[in-house]
Amino acid sequence: MSADTFADTLRREDPARYLASLFAPAPVRANLWAVYAFNAEIARIPASVSEAVIGEMRLAWAREALADLYARPPRVRRHPVYEALATLRDQPGAPDEALLAGLVEARNADLGEGAFPDTAERDAYIDRTAGTLMRAGARLCAPDWQPGDGAERALTAAGRLWGYTGLLRDFARLCAAGRPPVTQDELEASGASVETLRRGLQPETAIKAREGLVDRARHAARDLSASRKALPASVFPAIGYAVLARGDLAAARRPADPYNYAPADNPLGAQLALLWASVTGRV
Template sequence: MSVEACASIVEKGDPPRFRAVMAAPVAARDKLFPLYAFNVEVARAPWVTSEPGIAEIRLQWWIDALGEIAEGAPVRQHEVVVPLAMVVTPEQARGLIPLIEARQWDIYRDPFADTDALLAYLGQTSGRLLETAAALLGQVDPVPAQKAGLAQGIANWLVAAPALQSAGKQPLPGDTPDALRALAEVGLEALRTARGMTIAPGARPAFHVAAEAGAILSTARKDPRAVAERRLVPSPFKSNILLYKSVLTGRF
């Protein structure tokens, strides 16, 4: 039950976020790794079983764990819960509950009703996660992180769409070229908004995770076929360049 254990979970379950956190100062890593390990555990909960009822129980377990943190009660002895309880405030713990509730979509095969429903899901998952990460590092205004998190969420969703479809999901309300371009543009506009807002200097490491979002979204807007053909992810070399640029300049 340590930050190192959380880092190992993130390294195995979410390599892009692991690389982004490792580029941050040590003090920031100590706060971000428990949060991102929590996200890994919650994100995979619906996928480790084919029984919807069991998946619901797993998500409820995490809701109850956050409830304990929020109430200041003794927390369950778990390798992620204990470190998480040491870095989040009661208010932040309560704020993460909608992230878990949104993950219920992952349990079933129902499509999103429309693009707004998809954006709401991504806002509650990726957006809320980055909002919390930035708050842990001192960001008071949540809007830049919400916008950057939404952009990152859209980018990651477009990358994951083919695999989700192979798993029997219906991840995109529309997969025509025009629909994909429009979705990518929503992400780019959110990114532009975030870039134009004030970010606390100490909170900038939280935004490293969005370093690739612009490149992915720009490719999807220019060439929507790249979504189905799985050509959105930058090469490892370009990925490293984008991350290093974010670290050196503070831009994402």
């Protein structure tokens, strides 16, 4: 798969990361695209299967393909994404097998049903998906960078801001799939149930159920504002798209109907927001 094909895939399936990656030098951008294409490949599995067991089989195939890729000598599957990862594997800052396998394992949660057990488990899911991908990208952009406490706080906050706003964007789809991105306590406190959310009923109750998502996203946004100065400019191509989550969060706080909420598609506005953030450092 050529770089242009990866670019087309990311423009369609992961436009925010794609736009931010354009701020990277060409060689770094190609490495980011390889990792992002891998993430897109595994992230689409849960939504593309009719039965969980089929999704489990496809994720198992991905884990086996990674094991082959990192074997000595490597055995590279004839698949464009894994061929790109093979080229990336030994470059400075490249993710190791454990990191990529962790991304695969995290997607098993997307094959189940029901709410999250608690907030800690939901935070952990976001850290293992959005957070891990953001850290992998930052390391590709700055292989020799050793983040201190402030930068670690910023990375965690940026990943959670993006992850939580992602759950808000996907709220209706996840509810319809029987996987509402709320906790058991949030369900009980709101009076909602997995079934009412699945059927798109009682929007007022659904708004109450998702208040925890909004609160966690707002907390992450405040944390990122307080710690972003610890991030070097070199990691912006891997972190900068978090600024776009701020606009999504503002819109999500005032939904007329949580089942019909969708952020406006505004590529030019996104490009301008990223350009301003790159100049000011205000991710």
